[in-house]
Amino acid sequence: MNKPKLKAYEYHAVFCCGNKCVESGERTLFNHLRNRLMVLGMDTVRVNRAGCLGVCEGGPIMVVYPGGYWYCGLDAAAIDRIIENHFRHGEAVEELLFHKGGERFGGDRRG
Numbered sequence: 083m084n085k086p087k088l089k090a091y092e093y094h095a096v097f098c099c100g101n102k103c104v105e106s107g108e109r110t111l112f113n114h115l116r117n118r119l120m121v122l123g124m125d126t127v128r129v130n131r132a133g134c135l136g137v138c139e140g141g142p143i144m145v146v147y148p149g150g151y152w153y154c155g156l157d158a159a160a161i162d163r164i165i166e167n168h169f170r171h172g173e174a175v176e177e178l179l180f181h182k183g184g185e186r187f188g189g190d191r192r193g
């Protein structure tokens with residue numbers, strides 16, 4: 083079997099594109115993040131869209147790996163902060179988090 087090759091990346095950001103998150107503006111933010119990363123030359127962040135992530139409130143929802151950092155209530159300013167703090171300096175934006183790995187960061191976790 084020929085195994086596929088994948089460009090190395092440091093972070094994987096996954097946007098929920100379930101109905102509730104799309105209604106909250108997910109597509110605009112997905113495009114904003116991709117465009118900002120391209121302009122900034124930050125090609126070590128991989129960005130994808132996924133189906134409903136099972137939260138369905140407080141969206142748009144985005145989860146960042148490694149670490150499983152779950153962000154909620156995103157807007158363009160929040161995305162810019164995540165780019166600068168999390169992706170550039172490795173420091174999650176805690177006030178935008180509602181869940182991390184097995185920890186809680188306030189608010190109720192569904193599931």
Ligand code: FES
Nearest residue numbers: 098100103137138
């Ligand atoms: S619609 Fe986004 S978590 Fe379900």
